Every structure is written in C-alpha cells, then in structure tokens.
Amino acid sequence: MPEADDTGDILEISLERIENLLKGDYGISRRSVGLLLLQEDREIITLVKNHEPESFNRIKEIIDRTKTHYREPLSYIIALDRQQEASRIAGEVIAHAPKTSLSLKEKISRMMINPISGIPIMLLILYYGIYKFVGEFGAGTVVDFIETDIFEKIINPRVTQLFASVIPWQVFRELFVGEYGVITLGVRYAVALILPIVTTFFIAFAVIEDTGYLPRLALLIDRVFKKIGLSGRAVIPMVLGLGCDTMATMVTRTLPTIRERVIATILLALAIPCSAQLGVILALLEGHSLGLWVWLGVVGLVFLLVGFLSSKILPGGSPSFYMEIPPLRLPKLSNVFIKTATRVKWYFTEIFPMFIFASVLIWAGQLTGLFGLFTNILEYPVRWIGLPDKAAVAFLFGFFRRDYGAAGLYDLKKAGLFSGNQLVVAAITLTLFLPCIAQFLMNVKERGWKTGLAISVFILFFSFSVGFAVNLLLNIMGISL
Amino acid sequence: MQIKDIAEILPLVELKCGQKGKIAxxxxxxxxxxxxxxxxxxxxxIKINxxxxxxxxxxxxxxxxxxxDKELAECILVRIST
Amino acid sequence: MSFIKKIAIVGSPNVGKSLLFNRLTGIYAVVSNYPGTTVDVTRGKAKIGEEEYEVIDTPGMYSLLPITEEERVARKILREEKPSVVIHIIDAKNLERMLPLTFQLIEAGLPVVLALNIIDEAEKIGLAIDLPLLEKELKIPVAGTVSTTGRGIDALKGRIKEYARSR
Structure with missing residues (x-):
C-alpha cells in the first residue's frame, strides 16, 4: 500500500526493523502490527509486550527513536501518506460532474441545524412526536380504550369470576385477582398502560431516528450539553431515555469516555422520565397546564444542575464533539415497523416478568406484613413533602418500577385525593425517584456495584429533598396550582 | 507541511459561512x-466547505x-480557494 | 468445533452495513441510521454458491487504529475470528475518504472485497466511478452495490465466491 515516499524513508526502515523482531501471531500482518506499534496503539503494545518479552525493549527503542525524527505524531504522518494515495486513486477512477444547486433535502437540513429555525423545529418535533403522539394518543386514547373497554369491561370481571370458582382460598385468589393481583394489576398495567405508551414512543423514535434528525439535534444542543460535562453525542441516549431509561443506559456505551457514561447514567436515572412514566405523569397532570410547566421547569433545572455539578466533581476533561451528519432520508415504513417491533419485544421480555414479579412481591409483602411496614416507613418522607399518607403505597410501587409508582398515583388522583400542589410535588418526586429495578440492574451491570448503588442512594435522598423544597416554596409563596 | 503563502491559509473558525478551500x-x-x-x-x-x-x-x-465543536474546529487550517 | 467459513462486514457507520448483512443472510437485524448505535455484533448464516458462511456484522469503524469501543470490538473480530472474506463496505460518494481503511485492511493481510455501496446516490450527484480501474489499482475485487434495493448484491456474491475459491 502507500509505500514510503519523501516522508517515509525513516518510517519505512523502522517499520522493517520492527517487523523482523515480531514472531507471534496477531491475526493481522506483521507490517500492520508494526504500523500500529508506531502509532502507539495501547492494546497492540500490551499484546506485543506479552508475546515478545525478549525483543519488546528493542521495539520500544526503535519507536522512540523514530518519533524524534518527526514533528507531528507518527499516526498523522502515516494517515497523511494513506490519504495522499487515496486521493491519487480517487482522482484517477472518478469522473466528476457535480451539480451545484442545493437539493430540497439539503435546504431542510440547513434549516434544522440553524438555531433560529432549528430550535422551533426541535420543539415542534418534541411537541407532536412526544406530547401529542405518545402523550395524548398513546397514553390517552389507546390506554383508555384498552383499559376501560377491554380490561374493566371484559377481562377483569371474567377472570375474577373464573378464579372465584376455581380457587376457594381467599389468600391465593388475592395473588391473581386482588387489588394488587398478578392479573388485575400486573398484567393490566403492563398491557393496558405500558404497552401502548412504549409502542407509540418507539414508533416516534424510529421515525425520528430514520430521518437522520438525531445527529442534527446533537450539533444543535452540543453547547448546552458541554455545560453538563457531556457532548452533543449524548443526546441520543437522552432522547432514547424518554422511551426506556434501561435501554438508554445500555446505549451510553457509545459515549467515548467513562466520565461521560457516568454522568449520562446519573441523569438518566434521575431526571429523564421514561415513556411509561411520562405517559402516566402527563395523564396525572392533565388539566393542570400550569402544574405541567412547573414540573417541566423543576425537572429540567435538576437535569442541568446535577449535570453541571457532576461535571465539576467527576475527574476528567471536557469531551469533544465530532459527528458525521448523514443526509436526511424519508423513513421506510417497513424499517420503522421492524425496529419498533424488535424494541417492544426487547422491552417486554425485559419488563413483563418484572411486573409479575412485583405483583407477587407485593402480595407476599402484604401477607407477611412487610409491605405495611415499608409503607409506614415511607409515610414519613411522603408526609414530609406534603403528600397524603396513601401516596406512600405509590412510592413503594416506584421501587419496583417507576411507572408502576406513577400509575399508583394516577389511581389516587382518580379517587380525588390530591390537591393541585400535591399532584405537582408527587409528579416531580416520582420522576426523580429511584430508577426501576431493571434500570438499577443495568446501572450495576454497566457502571459496577459501587457506582450503581451510589447513584441510587443519592437519588433516593435527592428526589425527596427536591420534593420537599418545591412544596415548601409553593407554600411560602402562597401558590396553589 | 510547507506553508507557502500565509495570507491564504486560515483556521476553519475564521472562515465565513459558504467559504471553500482545501485543508492545509x-x-x-x-x-x-x-x-x-x-x-x-x-x-x-481534502476539499472543505x-x-x-x-x-x-x-x-x-x-x-x-x-x-x-469550536476546540476541534480551531485545529483545522484551510487553504482558501479564490 | 465446526469449520464454517466466516465473512466479516466492516465499514464506518451509516454506509448500509446492517442492510447488506440482511441482504446476505435474510435475517433481520435492527438497522440504524445513526452513527454508533450498532454496539452489539450481529451474526447470521448465508449461503453463497455451494458454501455456507457465518456472516458477522461488525460495529462501525473508521480506522484500524481504534478510538471508540466499537472500533476496538471490530478490530478484535478481524484479528481473532480469521474471516475468509472481509467485505469493506463504503459510501461510494466518499471513496476518497474511505479508501484509507481499505488500504489498512489490505495491509493487514486480510482477504478484502470492496463494496462501493449507495452507488445510486453517487450517480445521482454526477459521480462516475471506473470500477475495473479501481480493481486494478487495489488488486482486490470491487463491486458497486445498493443495499437498500439489492442492486449489485448478486455481483458482490459472485466476487466473494470467486475470491473464496482462489484463496
């Protein structure tokens, strides 16, 4: 390949000498290994150190000596060489007749990345994609239909009747069809509440993703994200987090540094509500548009503040942002469908057992009285943030799944147990509250036990403190929402 | 890299929108x-715009x-084409 | 231990890697338009000619000198799984900037076949690429493909078949 030319002589001689010293099998040519060594590839250096302990020092000497001959890093010299060769070949094989006028797609793209038109476009996409489609259509229309018309009218009465005739023991009947029964609560929440919300979110996300909008959003938001120790790149896990924080935590792997991954994990666990939770919270605050703004403002502020503080506390430099901006494309229906199906399937295999498990735990907890004990303990912080004691149950549910907890609040709201202020405080606290079991496990898996646990403990205290502060502020200022 | 004519080489951050050149x-x-x-x-x-x-x-x-971002853009020097 | 031959698909994100994988294997993997979303490695089976292959869709890579975790994973696959064929898939429009990775793969002694993908878009903007000349320059098989429509995939398979036989 690009052989040594003017700059190459010293490099080429060094490379040959290194090649002659290499004896091991690296799966790639010795020339390639030599070049990677000269470019100071850490993985290859370690590999060679282990494979060739006797000649490693001599190799290192050659590398160091070669470096002194060049002002730029050797990787730059090597890349330059290759690029010259690539440009030469490209010049020979490509006949060029490019068009000059901007295509419509390019014009739209330019509008998306210009902040003056880009920010309104972003807000429109969020409003129609998330609020209207996921919030109103998914969490409203579809949920109502499945919950009222299918579960309450058809499934619940029949299943209750069936179990009443099959299982004579009240205790075991409760397990399946009681207030927190596996079917009446677990399956109902999963199918009637969560499934429609998550599915509509993943449809919206797949459409947004397939158009190529996300990289444009990333470049638009990079400067803000820099303030919280992230780069524009982190916008992908953050937006995905609005669908499922667990899945998004997994995707933080694509962020280049551990520091960014930790900050993103904290923010996902704390301040990014997942679609299931978001849907229920939107329903919870329905008709309280001022309350919705307060909720959005407080959660947004927490997001920025905690991000900013983490970026100050965690060691490491600020990340750099670089990203390819692919051309805009019209999303293909089949692609959107398959992606959505795959993700919903992943989501359900991951969370459905958790719902059932939670129902069983709650049942067992009630039977043994543990549930009551925990509820009693939780009543203190719940009272502390100005909520009725009954809300403690919803927070206990929140341990199992955040949306489960939010759904519990929703039931309390329907029963008319909340004032406007209490609704907002409850929504804020629960949004920030502990990650669900699945997300906690993912945090531990991706970040390790120590970080995973530390994040949870921090969030437990922090969420109630914010709830307390908001409640206090509203009371002091005499605001009732 | 030989810099032959200082006047026509600028860092990317100093280019105007729409200006073209080759990376120097x-x-x-x-x-x-x-x-x-x-x-x-x-x-x-490589041509850049x-x-x-x-x-x-x-x-x-x-x-x-x-x-x-700005930090990376500052590293790129461009030979302006006229 | 079975001795099924392997095909590794490598290339930078956003050039249609996953779609090519689907075209070859008929198994669906989640296709992402987004740089860096394909963290996991997808595998599938493909029959090309009489031979059955395991096809590996490697995470996106720009260079053999890795910066990201994905690139490290992709390189590991190339080094450790001894693929019989490595398909380097590139965006035909960006031949000039993507050739350096082709060079690095050839340099590494890997059995590279170059797929110039999205060649329809290149044609649309007025680029004509002389494939036989490119083949002569690189001394490896080259095929022009459009993985979204399937154009050129049979030709690519033909090149893989010839190549696997000759080695």
Whole structure:
C-alpha cells in the first residue's frame, strides 16, 4: 500500500526493523502490527509486550527513536501518506460532474441545524412526536380504550369470576385477582398502560431516528450539553431515555469516555422520565397546564444542575464533539415497523416478568406484613413533602418500577385525593425517584456495584429533598396550582 | 507541511459561512483530538466547505457533512480557494 | 468445533452495513441510521454458491487504529475470528475518504472485497466511478452495490465466491 515516499524513508526502515523482531501471531500482518506499534496503539503494545518479552525493549527503542525524527505524531504522518494515495486513486477512477444547486433535502437540513429555525423545529418535533403522539394518543386514547373497554369491561370481571370458582382460598385468589393481583394489576398495567405508551414512543423514535434528525439535534444542543460535562453525542441516549431509561443506559456505551457514561447514567436515572412514566405523569397532570410547566421547569433545572455539578466533581476533561451528519432520508415504513417491533419485544421480555414479579412481591409483602411496614416507613418522607399518607403505597410501587409508582398515583388522583400542589410535588418526586429495578440492574451491570448503588442512594435522598423544597416554596409563596 | 503563502491559509473558525478551500494542515498538540479528526478523514488536500459556525461548526468534506465543536474546529487550517 | 467459513462486514457507520448483512443472510437485524448505535455484533448464516458462511456484522469503524469501543470490538473480530472474506463496505460518494481503511485492511493481510455501496446516490450527484480501474489499482475485487434495493448484491456474491475459491 502507500509505500514510503519523501516522508517515509525513516518510517519505512523502522517499520522493517520492527517487523523482523515480531514472531507471534496477531491475526493481522506483521507490517500492520508494526504500523500500529508506531502509532502507539495501547492494546497492540500490551499484546506485543506479552508475546515478545525478549525483543519488546528493542521495539520500544526503535519507536522512540523514530518519533524524534518527526514533528507531528507518527499516526498523522502515516494517515497523511494513506490519504495522499487515496486521493491519487480517487482522482484517477472518478469522473466528476457535480451539480451545484442545493437539493430540497439539503435546504431542510440547513434549516434544522440553524438555531433560529432549528430550535422551533426541535420543539415542534418534541411537541407532536412526544406530547401529542405518545402523550395524548398513546397514553390517552389507546390506554383508555384498552383499559376501560377491554380490561374493566371484559377481562377483569371474567377472570375474577373464573378464579372465584376455581380457587376457594381467599389468600391465593388475592395473588391473581386482588387489588394488587398478578392479573388485575400486573398484567393490566403492563398491557393496558405500558404497552401502548412504549409502542407509540418507539414508533416516534424510529421515525425520528430514520430521518437522520438525531445527529442534527446533537450539533444543535452540543453547547448546552458541554455545560453538563457531556457532548452533543449524548443526546441520543437522552432522547432514547424518554422511551426506556434501561435501554438508554445500555446505549451510553457509545459515549467515548467513562466520565461521560457516568454522568449520562446519573441523569438518566434521575431526571429523564421514561415513556411509561411520562405517559402516566402527563395523564396525572392533565388539566393542570400550569402544574405541567412547573414540573417541566423543576425537572429540567435538576437535569442541568446535577449535570453541571457532576461535571465539576467527576475527574476528567471536557469531551469533544465530532459527528458525521448523514443526509436526511424519508423513513421506510417497513424499517420503522421492524425496529419498533424488535424494541417492544426487547422491552417486554425485559419488563413483563418484572411486573409479575412485583405483583407477587407485593402480595407476599402484604401477607407477611412487610409491605405495611415499608409503607409506614415511607409515610414519613411522603408526609414530609406534603403528600397524603396513601401516596406512600405509590412510592413503594416506584421501587419496583417507576411507572408502576406513577400509575399508583394516577389511581389516587382518580379517587380525588390530591390537591393541585400535591399532584405537582408527587409528579416531580416520582420522576426523580429511584430508577426501576431493571434500570438499577443495568446501572450495576454497566457502571459496577459501587457506582450503581451510589447513584441510587443519592437519588433516593435527592428526589425527596427536591420534593420537599418545591412544596415548601409553593407554600411560602402562597401558590396553589 | 510547507506553508507557502500565509495570507491564504486560515483556521476553519475564521472562515465565513459558504467559504471553500482545501485543508492545509491539522494543527494540534492534543493527540486525541488529532486522532479524532484523522478518523473523520480530515487530512490535508481534502476539499472543505464551511456551512455553519454556530452553535457547532458544520462543514462539507468531499461528499459528507460533519459537525465539530469550536476546540476541534480551531485545529483545522484551510487553504482558501479564490 | 465446526469449520464454517466466516465473512466479516466492516465499514464506518451509516454506509448500509446492517442492510447488506440482511441482504446476505435474510435475517433481520435492527438497522440504524445513526452513527454508533450498532454496539452489539450481529451474526447470521448465508449461503453463497455451494458454501455456507457465518456472516458477522461488525460495529462501525473508521480506522484500524481504534478510538471508540466499537472500533476496538471490530478490530478484535478481524484479528481473532480469521474471516475468509472481509467485505469493506463504503459510501461510494466518499471513496476518497474511505479508501484509507481499505488500504489498512489490505495491509493487514486480510482477504478484502470492496463494496462501493449507495452507488445510486453517487450517480445521482454526477459521480462516475471506473470500477475495473479501481480493481486494478487495489488488486482486490470491487463491486458497486445498493443495499437498500439489492442492486449489485448478486455481483458482490459472485466476487466473494470467486475470491473464496482462489484463496
């Protein structure tokens, strides 16, 4: 390949000498290994150190000596060489007749990345994609239909009747069809509440993703994200987090540094509500548009503040942002469908057992009285943030799944147990509250036990403190929402 | 890299939107930054066209577009074509 | 231990890697338009000619000198799984900037076949690429493909078949 030319002589001689010293099998040519060594590839250096302990020092000497001959890093010299060769070949094989006028797609793209038109476009996409489609259509229309018309009218009465005739023991009947029964609560929440919300979110996300909008959003938001120790790149896990924080935590792997991954994990666990939770919270605050703004403002502020503080506390430099901006494309229906199906399937295999498990735990907890004990303990912080004691149950549910907890609040709201202020405080606290079991496990898996646990403990205290502060502020200022 | 005519070489951050040129050199002490730029194919001789400067630097490189932050954009020196 | 031959698909994100994988294997993997979303490695089976292959869709890579975790994973696959064929898939429009990775793969002694993908878009913007000349320059098989429509995939398979036999 690009052989040594003017700059190459010293490099080429060094490379040959290194090649002659290499004896091991690296799966790639010795020339390639030599070049990677000269470019100071850490993985290859370690590999060679282990494979060739006797000649490693001599190799290192050659590398160091070669470096002194060049002002730029050797990787730059090597890349330059290759690029010259690539440009030469490209010049020979490509006949060029490019068009000059901007295509419509390019014009739209330019509008998306210009902040003056880009920010309104972003807000429109969020409003129609998330609020209207996921919030109103998914969490409203579809949920109502499945919950009222299918579960309450058809499934619940029949299943209750069936179990009443099959299982004579009240205790075991409760397990399946009681207030927190596996079917009446677990399956109902999963199918009637969560499934429609998550599915509509993943449809919206797949459409947004397939158009190529996300990289444009990333470049638009990079400067803000820099303030919280992230780069524009982190916008992908953050937006995905609005669908499922667990899945998004997994995707933080694509962020280049551990520091960014930790900050993103904290923010996902704390301040990014997942679609299931978001849907229920939107329903919870329905008709309280001022309350919705307060909720959005407080959660947004927490997001920025905690991000900013983490970026100050965690060691490491600020990340750099670089990203390819692919051309805009019209999303293909089949692609959107398959992606959505795959993700919903992943989501359900991951969370459905958790719902059932939670129902069983709650049942067992009630039977043994543990549930009551925990509820009693939780009543203190719940009272502390100005909520009725009954809300403690919803927070206990929140341990199992955040949306489960939010759904519990929703039931309390329907029963008319909340004032406007209490609704907002409850929504804020629960949004920030502990990650669900699945997300906690993912945090531990991706970040390790120590970080995973530390994040949870921090969030437990922090969420109630914010709830307390908001409640206090509203009371002091005499605001009732 | 020989700099023949100082006047026509500018860092990317000083170009105006829509200005075109060829990359003259990539100038940074930060090896990590250099690696990133190289990975994107930002190397001398490639045609570049600045599209936007705020909030991020967006430019066309050959047939694709890239966005970088100010710190990386400062590393890229461009020979302006007239 | 079975001795099924392997095909590794490598290339930078956003050039249609996953779609090519689907075209070859008929198994669906989640296709992402987004740089860097394909963290996991997808595998599938493909029959090309009489031979059955395991096809590996490697995470996106720009260079053999890795910066990201994905690139490290992709390189590991190339080094450790001894693929019989490595398909380097590139965006035909960006030949000039993507050739350096082709060079690095050839340099590494890997059995590279170059797929110039999205060649329809290149044609649309007025680029004509002389494939036989490119083949002569690189001394490896080259095929022009459009993985979204399937154009050129049979030709690519033909090149793989010839190549696998000759080695």
């Amino acid at each position: 050199s990539v100038h940074t002490k930060n090896h990590e930054a250099l690696k990133k730029l190289m990975a994107m194919g930002i190397l001398p001789g 600045l599209i936007q400067k705020f909030p991020s630097y967006v430019f066309q490189l050959g047939q694709s577009q890239y966005a970088v």
